[in-house]
Amino acid sequence: MSEIIKVGMADLKTCIAPDGITTLGLGSCVGVAIRDTGGKVGGLAHVMLPDSKAIKNSQTNIAKFADTGIDELVRQMEALGASRRRMVAKIAGGATMFNYTAKADSMQVGCRNVEAVKKKLGELGIPIIAEDTGLNYGRTVVFYPETGEFQIKAVGKQVTVI
Amino acid sequence: MVKQMSELDLETVTSQYYDVLKELGNIGAGNAMTALSQMIGSKIDMRVPQVKLLEFDELGTIIGGEEQIMVGVFLGVEGDISGSMLFLLEQSSAKHLINKVMMGMGSPDDPEFTEMERSAMQEVGNIITGAYLNSLAMITNLTIYPSPPSLTVDMAGAILSVPAIEFGIYGDKILMIQSQFFDDVEIDGFFVLVPDIDSYAKILSALGMPV
Numbered sequence: 001m002s003e004i005i006k007v008g009m010a011d012l013k014t015c016i017a018p019d020g021i022t023t024l025g026l027g028s029c030v031g032v033a034i035r036d037t038g039g040k041v042g043g044l045a046h047v048m049l050p051d052s053k054a055i056k057n058s059q060t061n062i063a064k065f066a067d068t069g070i071d072e073l074v075r076q077m078e079a080l081g082a083s084r085r086r087m088v089a090k091i092a093g094g095a096t097m098f099n100y101t102a103k104a105d106s107m108q109v110g111c112r113n114v115e116a117v118k119k120k121l122g123e124l125g126i127p128i129i130a131e132d133t134g135l136n137y138g139r140t141v142v143f144y145p146e147t148g149e150f151q152i153k154a155v156g157k158q159v160t161v162i
Numbered sequence: 163m164v165k166q167m168s169e170l171d172l173e174t175v176t177s178q179y180y181d182v183l184k185e186l187g188n189i190g191a192g193n194a195m196t197a198l199s200q201m202i203g204s205k206i207d208m209r210v211p212q213v214k215l216l217e218f219d220e221l222g223t224i225i226g227g228e229e230q231i232m233v234g235v236f237l238g239v240e241g242d243i244s245g246s247m248l249f250l251l252e253q254s255s256a257k258h259l260i261n262k263v264m265m266g267m268g269s270p271d272d273p274e275f276t277e278m279e280r281s282a283m284q285e286v287g288n289i290i291t292g293a294y295l296n297s298l299a300m301i302t303n304l305t306i307y308p309s310p311p312s313l314t315v316d317m318a319g320a321i322l323s324v325p326a327i328e329f330g331i332y333g334d335k336i337l338m339i340q341s342q343f344f345d346d347v348e349i350d351g352f353f354v355l356v357p358d359i360d361s362y363a364k365i366l367s368a369l370g371m372p373v
Binding site for chain 1: 324
């Protein structure tokens with residue numbers, strides 16, 4: 001009996017196939033799904049901000065950031081026996097929800113999140129094999145590490161699989 | 163000297179100033195609802211506002227789940243304070259409200275929004291948010307004004323992630339002042355004021371609260 005594990009905002013979790021893993025209503029946040037192509041381990045991070053080092057306060061939740069979140073996700077997957085050499089990633093989200101320009105900096109956070117995720121995965125040598133990012137709408141994603149299927153649902157659109 | 167709120171603990175602030183923040187929400191939303199009632203020519207009621215300190219993953223639950231489709235009008239708050247304001251309605255509520263504003267020329271039974279309805283909705287957001295912020299500016303003697311409104315129809319989680327990200331820079335929780343309004347039948351919506359963390363300090367000290 002397989003189940004679907006839910007990941008909240010600024011959170012990350014791992015799963016073992018045939019279980020799936022999901023996160024709901026990604027806006028400017030980015031869903032980073034990683035799987036070990038030679039095993040059953042998968043994981044999903046709901047990244048909220050690009051860079052933990054750009055924040056002055058000490059932070060407790062490392063899942064929130066692209067850099068520390070992806071590091072931690074990979075670490076947890078390796079602890080479950082996954083091999084980094086065989087890992088591949090799919091990403092979705094990073095939308096600009098409102099075209100409000102006065103605070104251009106914070107409104108571009110979707111794009112900056114996507115860039116930061118790509119940079120971090122690049123550093124770790126994990127290839128991104130598919131993505132559905134940017135634009136101006138929210139996304140719910142479901143990831144199945146068994147097949148690598150990454151389902152994306154959006155309001156008023158057909159479910160797509162990447 | 164105003165101490166930066168980010169140096170303070172959000173939990174302490176919430177418990178100490180809960181009633182003050184709630185009263186602010188009450189005055190602001192009261193004015194907004196009056197403006198809305200006048201616009202549609204019928205009575206709108208509101209519930210007692212709530213001040214909420216939430217974990218990010220609890221955000222979706224305040225309005226029926228992350229995937230609940232909502233119509234959201236977003237406005238940036240600028241001037242002496244900064245932050246954002248969201249006017250959120252379920253799709254069918256929004257359609258009914260717009261139909262009233264358009265004096266029956268809308269299409270309340272069709273879930274899609276026409277161009278006309280979208281701009282009517284933005285204008286509604288603009289007017290009632292203006293009423294909310296004006297009353298806030300009056301009590302605090304601060305300059306507060308909204309940016310032009312921006313509208314989206316999307317999942318609640320995706321909409322609420324916008325103010326959440328602002329708070330994510332400082333910590334792992336979001337503090338918001340939420341008011342709920344309704345009429346006798348079709349309309350049921352929320353009004354959420356989310357000042358940036360530093361702006362809470364400015365608002366409270368403008369009201370003579372020791373921060």
